[in-house]
Amino acid sequence: MEPNIRKDTQPAFSMRGITKIFGAVVANEAVDFEVLPGEIHALLGENGSGKSTLMNVLSGIYRPDEGQIEVNGEIKDFRSPGDAIDSGIGMIHQHFKLAEAMTATDNIVAGMKKPPKNSIKKDDVLRANILRYASRSPSKTHPKINEFSSRFGIEFDPSIPASQLSVSQKQSVEIIKVLLRGANILILDEPTAVLTPQEAKKLFTVLRKMASQGCAIVFISHKLNEIMTLCDRVTVLRKGKSIETCNVSDIDAYDLVEKMVGRKINLSINKPDPDPKKQVCLEVKGLTYSDSKAVPKLDNLSFTTHYGEILGVAGLAGGGQKELCESIAGIIRPQQGEIMVDEERITGLSPRDITQKGVAMCFIPEDRLGMGLVASMGIDENILLKEYALTKGPLIRMKDVETKAEKIIKELDIKTPGLKHPVRMLSGGNIQKVILGREIHLNPKLMIAAYAVRGLDIHSSYTIYNLLNEQKQKNVSVLYIGEDLDVLIDLCDRIMVLCQGKNMGIVDSSATTKEEIGQMMSGTTLEELRRGVSYV
Amino acid sequence: MFRISKKESFSKKEAISYRLIGFLIGIVLSGIIIAALGYPVIKTFISLAEGSFGSAIAIRNTISFLIPLSVTALGLSIAFKMRYWNIGGEGQILMGATAAMGVSMIMPASTPGPLMMIAMLLAGFVGGSVWALIPGFFRIHMKTNETLFTLMMNYLAICFVQYLYFELWKDPAKMGFPGIQDIPFKARIPYVSGVSLAIVAPLIIVILVFFLIKKTKLGYEIRVVGESEPTAHYAGMNVKKIMFVGVLLSGGIVGIAGAVKLMGSTGTLSSSLGGGAGFTAIVIAWLANLSAPMIIVVSFLIAALEQGAQFIQVRMGVPAAVADIVKGLILMSVLGSEFMLRYKVVVGAHGAKNKLDAIPSDKEEVHHVEPIVETKENAL
Numbered sequence: 066m067e068p069n070i071r072k073d074t075q076p077a078f079s080m081r082g083i084t085k086i087f088g089a090v091v092a093n094e095a096v097d098f099e100v101l102p103g104e105i106h107a108l109l110g111e112n113g114s115g116k117s118t119l120m121n122v123l124s125g126i127y128r129p130d131e132g133q134i135e136v137n138g139e140i141k142d143f144r145s146p147g148d149a150i151d152s153g154i155g156m157i158h159q160h161f162k163l164a165e166a167m168t169a170t171d172n173i174v175a176g177m178k179k180p181p182k183n184s185i186k187k188d189d190v191l192r193a194n195i196l197r198y199a200s201r202s203p204s205k206t207h208p209k210i211n212e213f214s215s216r217f218g219i220e221f222d223p224s225i226p227a228s229q230l231s232v233s234q235k236q237s238v239e240i241i242k243v244l245l246r247g248a249n250i251l252i253l254d255e256p257t258a259v260l261t262p263q264e265a266k267k268l269f270t271v272l273r274k275m276a277s278q279g280c281a282i283v284f285i286s287h288k289l290n291e292i293m294t295l296c297d298r299v300t301v302l303r304k305g306k307s308i309e310t311c312n313v314s315d316i317d318a319y320d321l322v323e324k325m326v327g328r329k330i331n332l333s334i335n336k337p338d339p340d341p342k343k344q345v346c347l348e349v350k351g352l353t354y355s356d357s358k359a360v361p362k363l364d365n366l367s368f369t370t371h372y373g374e375i376l377g378v379a380g381l382a383g384g385g386q387k388e389l390c391e392s393i394a395g396i397i398r399p400q401q402g403e404i405m406v407d408e409e410r411i412t413g414l415s416p417r418d419i420t421q422k423g424v425a426m427c428f429i430p431e432d433r434l435g436m437g438l439v440a441s442m443g444i445d446e447n448i449l450l451k452e453y454a455l456t457k458g459p460l461i462r463m464k465d466v467e468t469k470a471e472k473i474i475k476e477l478d479i480k481t482p483g484l485k486h487p488v489r490m491l492s493g494g495n496i497q498k499v500i501l502g503r504e505i506h507l508n509p510k511l512m513i514a515a516y517a518v519r520g521l522d523i524h525s526s527y528t529i530y531n532l533l534n535e536q537k538q539k540n541v542s543v544l545y546i547g548e549d550l551d552v553l554i555d556l557c558d559r560i561m562v563l564c565q566g567k568n569m570g571i572v573d574s575s576a577t578t579k580e581e582i583g584q585m586m587s588g589t590t591l592e593e594l595r596r597g598v599s600y601v
Numbered sequence: 602m603f604r605i606s607k608k609e610s611f612s613k614k615e616a617i618s619y620r621l622i623g624f625l626i627g628i629v630l631s632g633i634i635i636a637a638l639g640y641p642v643i644k645t646f647i648s649l650a651e652g653s654f655g656s657a658i659a660i661r662n663t664i665s666f667l668i669p670l671s672v673t674a675l676g677l678s679i680a681f682k683m684r685y686w687n688i689g690g691e692g693q694i695l696m697g698a699t700a701a702m703g704v705s706m707i708m709p710a711s712t713p714g715p716l717m718m719i720a721m722l723l724a725g726f727v728g729g730s731v732w733a734l735i736p737g738f739f740r741i742h743m744k745t746n747e748t749l750f751t752l753m754m755n756y757l758a759i760c761f762v763q764y765l766y767f768e769l770w771k772d773p774a775k776m777g778f779p780g781i782q783d784i785p786f787k788a789r790i791p792y793v794s795g796v797s798l799a800i801v802a803p804l805i806i807v808i809l810v811f812f813l814i815k816k817t818k819l820g821y822e823i824r825v826v827g828e829s830e831p832t833a834h835y836a837g838m839n840v841k842k843i844m845f846v847g848v849l850l851s852g853g854i855v856g857i858a859g860a861v862k863l864m865g866s867t868g869t870l871s872s873s874l875g876g877g878a879g880f881t882a883i884v885i886a887w888l889a890n891l892s893a894p895m896i897i898v899v900s901f902l903i904a905a906l907e908q909g910a911q912f913i914q915v916r917m918g919v920p921a922a923v924a925d926i927v928k929g930l931i932l933m934s935v936l937g938s939e940f941m942l943r944y945k946v947v948v949g950a951h952g953a954k955n956k957l958d959a960i961p962s963d964k965e966e967v968h969h970v971e972p973i974v975e976t977k978e979n980a981l
Contacts, residue, residue: 396834417837428835437835439828450825450836453818461821 729856
């Protein structure tokens with residue numbers, strides 16, 4: 066795609082020499098960043114490289130310690146997020162902030178300011194109209210919102226409550242919300258993390274349309290292929306410094322990673338062949354579970370896993386992955402169905418007994434610490450969590466655990482000042498290694514790894530993939546629940562796709578595409594796909 | 602225009618100096634009030650110190666204050682470790698004492714003294730734990746709010762003891778005056794060179810609690826439950842059972858404090874037996890950061906302050922209210938220093954701005970940021 070930017074134009078905004086220090090940590094050090102009108106500009110960097118800090122400075126949440134921000138050539142000093150919004154800067158966060166019970170329109174209009182009376186811009190008239198109608202006649206507002214949205218190719222029904230919108234529609238509402246407030250600089254923080262490939266494609270079309278109308282778009286993402294297909298230019302941050310800004314057309318993914326990490330990294334996952342014997346480890350039959358509000362989460366789910374293979378589980382957020390993991394681990398009790406390990410029934414056993422049967426689970430929840438780790442305890446006491454019950458007597462034995470902790474720290478290269486150092490003070494990657502290391506050391510038959518690389522940067526993610534592959538080679542059966550479809554295809558041998566707790570089909574990862582998985586994620590079964598039926 | 606944010610960490614040296622400064626500020630503030638009321642400042646403070654440590658009697662009295670405070674705080678700390686807010690210490694003290702009193706009344710007069718004492722201590726444990734487990738049961742099985750429930754149980758206990766005092770257990774020998782009989786002399790904890798042997802109770806219990814929390818599986822489970830219930834579930838812990846046992850131990854130890862107070866100092870039961878120890882102990886447990894050995898140290902300081910405040914009333918003729926003010930100001934300043942130690946306050950426009958400065962890692966930041974944007978938008 067030919068970028069519709071003119072080099073001679075004034076940047077939509079430019080940040081120069083931005084430095085932001087938190088205590089002893091320099092989050093941003095003399096960072097330069099500018100985006101032209103009509104440009105989609107990727108901001109790339111590992112975790113902790115300072116992307117979020119920089120964007121929070123731009124959107125007025127933090128004040129820089131040094132440096133200045135210019136918007137449309139004017140020097141700005143944002144004293145609050147409100148100031149940034151007034152200057153036309155809008156941020157779309159990863160987690161949406163919609164009032165679920167209110168309609169899309171109400172969500173969009175809530176808190177909007179009246180435009181100045183004598184304003185002559187066309188948008189302001191539309192805004193004024195929307196505001197005027199919103200309080201009195203919602204039925205008149207909806208078409209106006211539709212009119213505004215359709216300019217960018219965005220479609221949703223503004224009259225229905227936010228709770229009934231799909232994830233991608235909620236995102237659209239957020240986008241319209243900031244656009245209607247007059248934003249022409251849009252910051253999107255990992256917008257595709259929650260979308261299916263199809264929805265992501267739609268979003269890209271919308272973003273391109275917005276850019277063609279002169280919007281400046283900052284696109285934050287870890288996914289290199291998205292940056293390569295969507296963006297015009299990319300700025301790489303590393304350790305709080307801006308490393309380079311270049312045209313996407315002049316660079317390939319490997320160069321980008323090298324710039325981001327600071328050294329060459331092999332991006333292909335070394336995938337060992339699965340064990341050809343296909344000996345069954347886990348067998349799930351007709352698993353059905355509804356939560357306490359009677360919302361069905363697992364619906365007659367059946368599948369098997371084999372020793373020496375990685376079975377991937379793909380699906381949209383909330384598609385039953387968590388409930389599946391918790392059922393196998395014995396944390397929740399499914400209403401129907403059976404779970405067998407080595408042909409032995411484990412349904413109804415306590416979590417501890419299931420661990421003893423050789424099932425280990427590494428589940429990284431959204432907050433990363435809530436489940437599986439005790440934040441204020443050290444690595445030693447966290448390793449004790451899975452072992453203390455196995456020893457005899459009423460006392461805990463720290464000696465053995467300490468040796469084991471030291472071993473795990475060494476083997477997995479966990480960076481910590483000491484094994485008593487509270488795990489909450491460790492970085493995300495190290496926290497996840499602690500959990501994974503602990504579970505691996507239980508020598509499980511079945512290893513459940515759910516969102517094991519959640520929030521990790523490329524380097525740490527690959528360490529984790531290698532660990533899982535090692536398990537596979539040790540003939541452990543691995544159940545990998547992931548979000549990134551590229552990784553699922555590269556890492557797993559077979560992939561099961563969940564949609565609303567149903568098994569849509571299991572595909573061979575060497576014979577499938579992201580698009581196929583994407584369609585299954587949104588409700589088409591594998592059989593229907595193969596017959597050529599699609600609901601998407 | 603100021604904001605408050607949590608400090609990442611602080612050194613031991615900082616901790617000690619902050620608390621010392623807090624204590625000094627308390628002394629200065631109360632000194633100003635004492636001077637304004639026309640009492641000699643220096644002399645009052647010297648008497649305060651004399652009253653708590655100055656003589657053998659003073660130290661003895663301080664210790665007798667220390668015993669119920671420290672035992673109660675140790676008991677509460679077990680519940681607090683689980684993030685179970687047991688505010689019902691006062692009631693559990695009373696019910697522990699009531700149970701011990703009841704046992705002493707039921708047992709035949711011929712029972713040997715040591716046997717009766719053991720029975721009364723056990724009764725104290727049972728009384729306190731039953732009283733704690735009533736709200737505990739509802740919290741564990743029905744998720745009621747234990748803070749309010751345990752608080753209310755205090756008032757129930759006070760009323761119940763008053764009922765015993767005026768009606769059921771009214772001592773006929775008092776010729777119509779309300780009051781309960783004294784416990785038998787052989788059930789009273791003896792004094793050795795003026796110090797009540799009851800001092801053994803906190804010394805034993807502090808070791809037990811420390812050992813329980815640090816070295817036993819149950820203690821480990823209690824710590825994990827307090828940190829994160831989902832994690833406890835995930836590790837296969839029976840959270841309900843752990844909480845039950847934790848509340849039982851917590852209430853039981855507090856109940857023992859009541860029994861010891863009955864046997865060691867008051868000798869009879871009345872609704873004022875607790876003397877507010879159940880509430881002061883909450884402050885002590887937190888000031889000591891729930892560390893068992895520190896609870897003894899903090900209890901001693903608080904007890905000294907209490908004792909000293911009583912002494913200046915007698916020696917200097919300072920009114921009770923003023924003594925209370927002195928006590929309150931010093932305590933408040935030390936508590937304030939604790940806050941200053943853990944949080945920092947940034948004043949001025951800059952403070953208002955960088956509301957959420959913290960060392961951010963990419964993801965967490967997003968979470969932190971949300972509320973601000975929300976309020977800002979709503980405020981527009």
